[in-house]
Amino acid sequence: MDYLIDLTKALFIFNVVMGFMFILTWMERKQSALMQDRIGANRADIFGLRLLGLFHPIADAIKMLTKEDFIPPSGNRLLHTLAPMMALFFALISFAVIPFGGIYQLGEYTISLQLLDINVGILYVFATMSMGIYGFVLAGWSSGNNYSLLGGLRASSQMISYEITMGATIIGLLMIYGTLSLQEMNQAQGELLWGWIPQWGIILQPLGFVLFATAVMAETKRVPFDIPEGESEIIGYFVEYSGMKFGMFYSTDFVETVLAAALIATLFFGGWQVPFLYSDMQLDHLGKEGPPGFHFPGDTVISLSEVSVMALQVGAFLVKVFFFLFIMMLIRWTLPRFRWDQLMRLGWTIMLPLSIANILVTGLLILWIES
Amino acid sequence: MAIKKVQRKFGFWERTYIPEVLKGLRLTARHLFRNLFIHMAHQFGLAKHLRGGETYQYPDERRPLFARLRTLHRLTRREDGSPRCVACMMCETVCPADCIYIVGGEHPNPQIEKYPVRFDIDLGLCVFCGYCVEACPEDAIRMDTGILEFSSYSREGMIYDLEKLLSYSRRQETGDRSQESGVRRQETGVRSHREVLNVKPET
Numbered sequence: 087m088d089y090l091i092d093l094t095k096a097l098f099i100f101n102v103v104m105g106f107m108f109i110l111t112w113m114e115r116k117q118s119a120l121m122q123d124r125i126g127a128n129r130a131d132i133f134g135l136r137l138l139g140l141f142h143p144i145a146d147a148i149k150m151l152t153k154e155d156f157i158p159p160s161g162n163r164l165l166h167t168l169a170p171m172m173a174l175f176f177a178l179i180s181f182a183v184i185p186f187g188g189i190y191q192l193g194e195y196t197i198s199l200q201l202l203d204i205n206v207g208i209l210y211v212f213a214t215m216s217m218g219i220y221g222f223v224l225a226g227w228s229s230g231n232n233y234s235l236l237g238g239l240r241a242s243s244q245m246i247s248y249e250i251t252m253g254a255t256i257i258g259l260l261m262i263y264g265t266l267s268l269q270e271m272n273q274a275q276g277e278l279l280w281g282w283i284p285q286w287g288i289i290l291q292p293l294g295f296v297l298f299a300t301a302v303m304a305e306t307k308r309v310p311f312d313i314p315e316g317e318s319e320i321i322g323y324f325v326e327y328s329g330m331k332f333g334m335f336y337s338t339d340f341v342e343t344v345l346a347a348a349l350i351a352t353l354f355f356g357g358w359q360v361p362f363l364y365s366d367m368q369l370d371h372l373g374k375e376g377p378p379g380f381h382f383p384g385d386t387v388i389s390l391s392e393v394s395v396m397a398l399q400v401g402a403f404l405v406k407v408f409f410f411l412f413i414m415m416l417i418r419w420t421l422p423r424f425r426w427d428q429l430m431r432l433g434w435t436i437m438l439p440l441s442i443a444n445i446l447v448t449g450l451l452i453l454w455i456e457s
Numbered sequence: 458m459a460i461k462k463v464q465r466k467f468g469f470w471e472r473t474y475i476p477e478v479l480k481g482l483r484l485t486a487r488h489l490f491r492n493l494f495i496h497m498a499h500q501f502g503l504a505k506h507l508r509g510g511e512t513y514q515y516p517d518e519r520r521p522l523f524a525r526l527r528t529l530h531r532l533t534r535r536e537d538g539s540p541r542c543v544a545c546m547m548c549e550t551v552c553p554a555d556c557i558y559i560v561g562g563e564h565p566n567p568q569i570e571k572y573p574v575r576f577d578i579d580l581g582l583c584v585f586c587g588y589c590v591e592a593c594p595e596d597a598i599r600m601d602t603g604i605l606e607f608s609s610y611s612r613e614g615m616i617y618d619l620e621k622l623l624s625y626s627r628r629q630e631t632g633d634r635s636q637e638s639g640v641r642r643q644e645t646g647v648r649s650h651r652e653v654l655n656v657k658p659e660t
Contacts, residue, residue, distance in 0.1 A: 123511040
């Protein structure tokens with residue numbers, strides 16, 4: 087039964103991520119079109135049915151799968167094939183630790199809506215993200231093309247620079263919540279500050295949020311941080327890729343965007359938390375009495391069944407992720423891209439010192455409050 | 458030429474990027490939601506006078522053509538239906554692309570002297586300069602068919618002969634459309650770059 091529950095959760099996560107990825111390719115076309123006063127792709131049809139261009143992702147997939155898969159003669163056959171798989175694999179397994187719901191008591195089962203509750207939690211995400219870099223570096227190197235090698239190098243240096251900032255930024259959160267586990271962190275975000283403000287990361291760490299959001303957007307390698315891909319130049323790690331291998335890199339971008347949105351939502355916007363909505367387990371955790379449901383400040387209680395609380399919280403998480411996907415898409419189609427030196431200067435001389443200052447200030451504040 | 462270096466001064470908030478980024482996002486988001494709203498209203502048959510996009514859905518919807526736009530050539534006819542062309546070779550001579558080929562023949566009417574036995578235009582070579590129309594003393598060639606799409610799978614297919622050129626007629630819609638884009642701009646409420654950037658026109 088445990089295996090069955092785990093399998094269900096894994097399938098749910100995989101399908102949601104892939105669904106978001108699918109929607110994102112459509113959203114990228116349509117949203118950018120509307121932002122630029124255009125109509126956007128709307129020609130792909132099935133029996134004359136166009137559905138606002140929703141069939142374009144399918145047309146894309148068919149095109150990618152039937153295109154010639156070319157490996158350059160000077161490239162390394164094995165690594166060239168392995169690289170996109172690695173990139174996509176590590177992007178996908180990062181979702182294992184992201185909690186998409188709380189812990190619920192359903193009948194005799196206690197279900198934690200998280201595939202893998204390991205105590206290193208957030209560090210696991212960083213580890214898989216760093217492993218993902220190997221995919222891009224290998225792609226750049228094994229293509230046997232100097233331009234793609236340069237692209238791979240750019241990818242590695244950009245991602246390492248911004249990962250440091252990312253790691254340093256969340257230390258503030260770790261100090262406040264005192265845990266690495268994302269599920270526990272989300273539980274803690276349900277607590278209330280002064281009795282009425284939910285203790286979300288954005289409220290406790292506003293600077294941390296700005297830094298983390300920037301760094302995590304740099305990790306997705308999309309405009310304004312698209313220097314490793316360089317769609318407007320020819321220097322990109324996947325210049326020598328075609329067919330579905332290119333498609334895999336392309337979908338890695340979108341999967342990473344979903345991951346970035348999920349991380350922002352989980353760390354800074356309470357994840358699956360809906361303000362004042364608590365499940366049974368969480369009421370125990372907070373030491374409150376009463377049935378599961380909304381517990382507004384001032385002792386107003388709207389009681390709901392455990393299943394509907396679960397549905398609301400999972401729904402809230404998905405809505406939050408979708409919202410951040412929308413924001414990221416908005417940023418991607420608004421801002422121009424950075425130049426290489428600007429990118430490095432921003433990463434090393436602005437974001438890193440700021441994130442360290444953030445740690446210092448957070449630490450001092452915690453000391454001051456506790457004493 | 459002297460290069461004038463303009464030193465731009467940025468304040469503290471401008472250097473943090475954040476307010477400026479938010480301003481940019483506000484601008485693009487405004488366009489997004491405005492267009493989204495218009496498209497949704499169109500689905501319910503409302504606000505048809507507003508356009509959700511500045512673009513034309515080309516095969517379904519065509520751009521209005523300007524009255525003086527030079528489009529595919531046609532040869533005009535006399536009242537009796539024969540071509541007006543007198544094979545004077547003016548157009549062939551003036552053509553900078555050398556795409557007109559005329560063979561003249563003797564006309565039975567002594568007042569007309571000549572008529573074209575062959576009149577070929579190689580549209581693959583034509584540069585649509587309109588000199589042939591200007592040069593013609595008989596008003597026999599015009600470029601007012603309004604036809605913009607003509608293509609062929611072979612170079613030979615791009616050579617239009619006398620029969621074909623005679624078969625076209627003047628385009629139906631007429632009238633001055635030169636103000637069209639200006640009118641549309643006002644309707645949609647899209648502001649010019651000068652308005653957006655608050656730049657005063659140079660005087």
